[in-house]
Amino acid sequence: MKKYQVKDIIKHYNSLKVLEDVSIEFDEYKTTCILGPSGCGKTTLLNIIAGIIDKDSGQITGFKGKDMSFVFQEDRLIEWKNVKDNISFVLKHKMDKSQIETTINRYLKLVNLEEYKYYYPKNLSGGMRQRISILRAFAHPSSILIMDEPFKSLDINSKQIVTEFFKKLMIMQNRTCILVTHEIEEALNLGDKIVILSERPARVKKVIENTFISSKSKADKIIIRRQIENELIGNLSKCNPSVLLQKSHR
Amino acid sequence: MKDYILKDKKLSILSKLIIIGMWILLSKIIDNEVIFPTIKSTFISLIDIVKNSDFLNIIISSLLRSLIGFLISLFLAIITGILSSVSKIIYNLMMPILNFLSSVPTMAIIILALIWLDSEYAPMFIGFIMVFPILYETVLKGILSVNSKIITMAQLYNVGKITVIKDIYIPSILLNLSLVFTSSLGINLKMVIAGEALSQPRFAIGSSLQLQKMYLNTSGVFAWIIIILLISKIFKFIVELIKRNLKINRWK
Numbered sequence: 226m227k228k229y230q231v232k233d234i235i236k237h238y239n240s241l242k243v244l245e246d247v248s249i250e251f252d253e254y255k256t257t258c259i260l261g262p263s264g265c266g267k268t269t270l271l272n273i274i275a276g277i278i279d280k281d282s283g284q285i286t287g288f289k290g291k292d293m294s295f296v297f298q299e300d301r302l303i304e305w306k307n308v309k310d311n312i313s314f315v316l317k318h319k320m321d322k323s324q325i326e327t328t329i330n331r332y333l334k335l336v337n338l339e340e341y342k343y344y345y346p347k348n349l350s351g352g353m354r355q356r357i358s359i360l361r362a363f364a365h366p367s368s369i370l371i372m373d374e375p376f377k378s379l380d381i382n383s384k385q386i387v388t389e390f391f392k393k394l395m396i397m398q399n400r401t402c403i404l405v406t407h408e409i410e411e412a413l414n415l416g417d418k419i420v421i422l423s424e425r426p427a428r429v430k431k432v433i434e435n436t437f438i439s440s441k442s443k444a445d446k447i448i449i450r451r452q453i454e455n456e457l458i459g460n461l462s463k464c465n466p467s468v469l470l471q472k473s474h475r
Numbered sequence: 476m477k478d479y480i481l482k483d484k485k486l487s488i489l490s491k492l493i494i495i496g497m498w499i500l501l502s503k504i505i506d507n508e509v510i511f512p513t514i515k516s517t518f519i520s521l522i523d524i525v526k527n528s529d530f531l532n533i534i535i536s537s538l539l540r541s542l543i544g545f546l547i548s549l550f551l552a553i554i555t556g557i558l559s560s561v562s563k564i565i566y567n568l569m570m571p572i573l574n575f576l577s578s579v580p581t582m583a584i585i586i587l588a589l590i591w592l593d594s595e596y597a598p599m600f601i602g603f604i605m606v607f608p609i610l611y612e613t614v615l616k617g618i619l620s621v622n623s624k625i626i627t628m629a630q631l632y633n634v635g636k637i638t639v640i641k642d643i644y645i646p647s648i649l650l651n652l653s654l655v656f657t658s659s660l661g662i663n664l665k666m667v668i669a670g671e672a673l674s675q676p677r678f679a680i681g682s683s684l685q686l687q688k689m690y691l692n693t694s695g696v697f698a699w700i701i702i703i704l705l706i707s708k709i710f711k712f713i714v715e716l717i718k719r720n721l722k723i724n725r726w727k
Binding site for chain 2: 275277292293294295297299301303304305306307314315317318345346347365
């Protein structure tokens with residue numbers, strides 16, 4: 226199995242150390258969830274992988290020259306473009322007009338959203354907008370999909386719908402996916418592998434193979450959830466002992 | 476919504492009726508054609524003006540002055556707006572020019588324009604100094620208001636710079652310009668006519684207005700005001716038609 230890898234990544238913002246010797250292996254065609262408290266440096270790590278910002282030191286293997294797709298916390302749709310044009314915006318440099326048209330039609334059909342082809346973002350709900358943003362990422366020909374807390378700004382109902390939408394697309398169009406989240410449930414439901422990061426400066430605390438994804442066993446889910454919670458409570462206790470007390474009383 | 480629009484139309488008609496009513500009433504009370512002409516005498520003057528063999532020449536000349544001036548303002552505003560958004564030096568160079576145009580009394584600049592320029596060009600320049608700052612700031616706002624997150628998204632997806640300019644920056648500039656287009660076109664026309672009244676080119680609405688004033692023909696002045704209002708309305712209608720055809724606001 227081909228591996229994508231980051232090794233011993235260190236990053237400072239002025240004197241503030243954000244990432245400390247972060248090493249992660251990302252399995253091809255699998256979803257790796259990076260789980261950690263808010264503000265620990267998860268997005269910084271994604272930006273380094275995406276090539277937006279430079280690392281101070283460390284190695285990145287397998288990502289160079291690879292096409293990547295992105296889903297952000299916000300949908301980042303262009304308001305004056307309809308669904309078709311929003312998707313075609315990221316495809317223009319990749320294919321000609323007829324190919325773009327065919328690709329968009331194929332993807333919209335794949336997820337039964339053909340009727341929304343000429344809708345403008347303003348006429349779509351938050352959940353639907355994020356679904357289009359995910360569809361745009363899948364329609365863009367790439368081997369790696371980077372997602373930065375894509376379900377964060379959605380309400381509970383939309384979150385469930387959009388999560389299912391993403392899972393469906395992942396089954397149909399498999400990609401190597403790196404998903405950053407701070408929600409345990411999201412990591413449990415989507416990640417083949419869960420990487421837990423510590424408080425800032427972020428270090429890899431634990432890597433868990435999420436057997437629940439293949440087994441669908443409730444027992445597996447409970448065990449893995451406990452492992453994650455133990456690691457995260459360890460994190461929280463450092464910054465706020467009262468949270469630890471509340472958690473252990475539950 | 477429909478009720479609201481109907482109510483709006485009714486109110487608009489009502490306000491126009493009130494203005495006409497007040498006109499009739501005032502002209503009756505004042506009872507002096509030189510100070511406040513009646514509707515009838517204004518209408519007669521209007522027919523006289525339209526029947527005049529130079530009428531079309533006058534209208535076309537003023538409209539050309541206004542349009543050429545406006546297009547020059549628009550062109551320069553787009554160029555300087557784009558340059559200001561990419562270069563701090565040009566942005567800072569533009570700042571004192573704009574401050575000068577907004578703080579120095581318009582009349583002072585008009586007088587300078589009359590001294591420096593030919594009577595044909597002075598009205599265009601006067602329109603330009605009023606409209607250029609509005610258009611420049613609109614273009615700059617259109618560029619600076621583009622969501623940086625959308626630009627980052629485009630960079631991450633390796634979208635070409637030309638596509639980004641064509642699909643994000645130009646629509647944003649056009650959207651912002653479309654909001655001020657009608658009003659700035661109106662301001663430009665008014666300023667060009669004011670300039671014409673002072674510089675007195677041969678064929679011009681402003682010169683004609685001045686001529687009517689010299690003969691104390693107030694009904695003629697009123698008639699020209701009506702013609703200017705009609706031209707403004709036609710301008711507005713054309714702009715709306717262009718906006719609708721270009722479907723600029725269809726996503727709103």
